[in-house]
Amino acid sequence: MLMLRLGRAADLPQIERLAAASPVGVSALPASRERLAEILGASEASMAEGVVFSGEERYFFVLEDTETGVLAGCSGIIAASGFRSPFYTFRNEMFVHASRELGLHNRIHVLSLCHDLTGHSLLVGYHLSDEYHQPDVMELNARGRLLFMASHPQRFAESTSVEVVGISDEQGHAPFWDAVGRHFFAVSYTEAERIGSERGRGYLAELMPGYPIYVPMLSDEAQEVIGQVNPSVQDVFDILMDEGFETDNYVDIFDGGPVVHAKTALLKTVRHSELAVVELGEPQEGDTLWLVANTRVGDFRACALHMDWQPGAPVVLSALTAQALKVAAGDQLRLVRGG
Known part of the structure; x- marks a missing residue:
C-alpha cells in the first residue's frame, strides 16, 4: 500500500535519492543535504506547533510503500509564501500606446515584476519516481496534501498558489531565462534554479528589472514559452486545473512557466x-x-x-x-x- 505521511529526519537518505532524480525547475528538491535536513526540521517543528493562523510553517510529505519502506515520491506545502521576503512573479498585463494624431491604438503585452501572491499558501516539491507514474498514485501525491489543508484550514492562507515548471531542454537551457534573467545574473538557468532551491528565489528576484518587460522585444522562442508547461509535469498540471486553479495572470520569473492560484476553500478537494x-x-x-x-x-x-x-x-x-x-x-x- 502507498501511504502519504509527513516526513521525518530518518527519511533524509531516501529524500536525497528523490532529490537527485528531481528535474530542474521550481518543483525541484534542493540537492544540498543540509538544506533538505532544514526542510524536514521545519516540517517537524510545524507539526508540533498549535497553529491558529498561517505563518512560516512548512509541511513536507512523503509517499511511502508500506510493504517495502521505499519512498516513491514527495510533495510539500509552505503555509504562507514570502513570509521572510516577498514572493515574486511576473504579472501579465496589457499596456495601451495610442496617438490620436496618427490614429494609432496599440495594446502591448508586458510582464511586470510583482509580489501580488505573497502570503498565499504555496504547493511545492512535487516529485514521483518514474516507476510509480500511475494516475491513482499521482492523484494521491498531488491531492493528498489538500486533504490535510481541508482538515486544518487555520494553518493555511485563504488563497493557494503553485509555480509550475516551464519549458527547458535536457541540457538545462530555458528560452525565457536566456532572454531575460541571464542578462542580470550571468549564470545558467540550471545554476539559477540551484541557487533558488538552496537559498530562496527572492535572493535572485530582487535583482530582476523593476520596470515592465515588453514581450514583443523578446526573441520569438522566449515569447512562445511564456505560460507554457513542461511536458514532464503535464499530468500534474492537469490535476491542478481540475482542482480549479487559474492560469492566466502570472508567470514564473525564471522559466516563464505558469503560476496558478485559487481560493483555498474553493479547491475541488477542499470543497468536496x-x-x-x-x-x-x-x-x-x-x-x-x-x-x-x-x-x-x-x-x-x-x-x-x-x-x-x-x-x-x-x-x-x-x-x-x-x-x-x-x-x-x-x-x-x-x-x-x-x-
Missing part, C-alpha cells in the same frame, strides 16, 4: 471532501477511487482506496488498513472522490 466515521469489518471493494485521510497533524496519513462508499455512511476498513491509516473504530476520516 467529506467526513465519515470509521467502522472495522470486511471492506466492500468497488470501482470508485477515493482518497482517504485521517484528520491528525503529526500522525497524518492518506491513501487511495477503491470502494463502494456513499456519503453519510461509515467507512468500513480492515484492521490492517485502519492500522496503516492510524485510525480506530469511531474515528473520523476525510474522503474525496478520485478522478
Whole structure:
C-alpha cells in the first residue's frame, strides 16, 4: 500500500535519492543535504506547533510503500509564501500606446515584476519516481496534501498558489531565462534554479528589472514559452486545473512557466471532501477511487482506496488498513472522490 505521511529526519537518505532524480525547475528538491535536513526540521517543528493562523510553517510529505519502506515520491506545502521576503512573479498585463494624431491604438503585452501572491499558501516539491507514474498514485501525491489543508484550514492562507515548471531542454537551457534573467545574473538557468532551491528565489528576484518587460522585444522562442508547461509535469498540471486553479495572470520569473492560484476553500478537494466515521469489518471493494485521510497533524496519513462508499455512511476498513491509516473504530476520516 502507498501511504502519504509527513516526513521525518530518518527519511533524509531516501529524500536525497528523490532529490537527485528531481528535474530542474521550481518543483525541484534542493540537492544540498543540509538544506533538505532544514526542510524536514521545519516540517517537524510545524507539526508540533498549535497553529491558529498561517505563518512560516512548512509541511513536507512523503509517499511511502508500506510493504517495502521505499519512498516513491514527495510533495510539500509552505503555509504562507514570502513570509521572510516577498514572493515574486511576473504579472501579465496589457499596456495601451495610442496617438490620436496618427490614429494609432496599440495594446502591448508586458510582464511586470510583482509580489501580488505573497502570503498565499504555496504547493511545492512535487516529485514521483518514474516507476510509480500511475494516475491513482499521482492523484494521491498531488491531492493528498489538500486533504490535510481541508482538515486544518487555520494553518493555511485563504488563497493557494503553485509555480509550475516551464519549458527547458535536457541540457538545462530555458528560452525565457536566456532572454531575460541571464542578462542580470550571468549564470545558467540550471545554476539559477540551484541557487533558488538552496537559498530562496527572492535572493535572485530582487535583482530582476523593476520596470515592465515588453514581450514583443523578446526573441520569438522566449515569447512562445511564456505560460507554457513542461511536458514532464503535464499530468500534474492537469490535476491542478481540475482542482480549479487559474492560469492566466502570472508567470514564473525564471522559466516563464505558469503560476496558478485559487481560493483555498474553493479547491475541488477542499470543497468536496467529506467526513465519515470509521467502522472495522470486511471492506466492500468497488470501482470508485477515493482518497482517504485521517484528520491528525503529526500522525497524518492518506491513501487511495477503491470502494463502494456513499456519503453519510461509515467507512468500513480492515484492521490492517485502519492500522496503516492510524485510525480506530469511531474515528473520523476525510474522503474525496478520485478522478
